[in-house]
Amino acid sequence: MPPFTKNKVRVTAKKGDNNSVKLAGKEYNNGISFESHKVGDTGYANFNLEGKYTNLTGLLGLDSAEYMVKVNFIGDGRLLQSYDIVGGQLPINVNLDVTGVRLLEMKFEKTEGISRYTYTNFVDIMVK
Numbered sequence: 001m002p003p004f005t006k007n008k009v010r011v012t013a014k015k016g017d018n019n020s021v022k023l024a025g026k027e028y029n030n031g032i033s034f035e036s037h038k039v040g041d042t043g044y045a046n047f048n049l050e051g052k053y054t055n056l057t058g059l060l061g062l063d064s065a066e067y068m069v070k071v072n073f074i075g076d077g078r079l080l081q082s083y084d085i086v087g088g089q090l091p092i093n094v095n096l097d098v099t100g101v102r103l104l105e106m107k108f109e110k111t112e113g114i115s116r117y118t119y120t121n122f123v124d125i126m127v128k
Contacts, residue, residue: 009045023062024090036067038115044105047104051101055099057094059093060092060120062085063087064119069085075105
């Protein structure tokens with residue numbers, strides 16, 4: 001399910017589209033990548049879940065060790081979960097209850113690191 005609105009976010013949907021990402025040395029062919037350059041850069045991806053789903057899972061991580069990014073998952077204007085992603089660490093398992101959520105927002109903000117491009121990746125996404 002691609003986002004219906006996005007900013008500074010790239011969607012990787014299939015193998016062989018030259019958009020795969022790596023987390024902890026493993027390659028993933030589906031997911032969402034937030035591109036950031038300097039501290040304070042923000043981006044988002046919004047999804048219309050229409051209240052039809054109960055659970056969202058995936059892996060969340062950074063592609064570089066020198067950075068930190070905050071990722072907020074917001075459902076219908078309410079913070080569901082916030083993660084501080086530290087580069088160089090193993091990906092974080094995300095498991096969110098999205099029961100009844102109509103609008104799911106993912107908000108990204110680069111909070112630490114030098115001014116160089118990096119990607120925060122949310123991969124192996126499953127919505128049930």
